[in-house]
Amino acid sequence: MRGRRVALPQAEQHVRLKPQKEHFPSCGEWMPVAYHAYRKILTMKGLIQLRLVVRRCPNPACRGYKQPCRPEEEGRWAYHMENVV
Numbered sequence: 001m002r003g004r005r006v007a008l009p010q011a012e013q014h015v016r017l018k019p020q021k022e023h024f025p026s027c028g029e030w031m032p033v034a035y036h037a038y039r040k041i042l043t044m045k046g047l048i049q050l051r052l053v054v055r056r057c058p059n060p061a062c063r064g065y066k067q068p069c070r071p072e073e074e075g076r077w078a079y080h081m082e083n084v085v
């Protein structure tokens with residue numbers, strides 16, 4: 001919409017991302033949330049605060065043990081960030 005000049009809010013937008021899978025594929029173990037990671041991304045629409053839910057497999061016998069499982073979408077956001085002029 002053009003014609004109406006409305007000041008864009010400068011407040012940060014908050015976006016919460018979480019991994020698609022809650023169970024590790026190979027062992028099927030449910031992965032509890034290990035921690036949250038935060039990233040700030042400057043886009044053309046303003047500053048966006050990403051909150052990333054990171055899960056980890058609790059099964060010591062699993063190859064995914066202690067490997068953080070980050071949201072798949074994070075890569076897309078990073079790509080977005082790199083294209084900001």
Ligand SMILES: [Zn+2]
Binds near residue numbers: 028
């Ligand atoms: Zn596992």
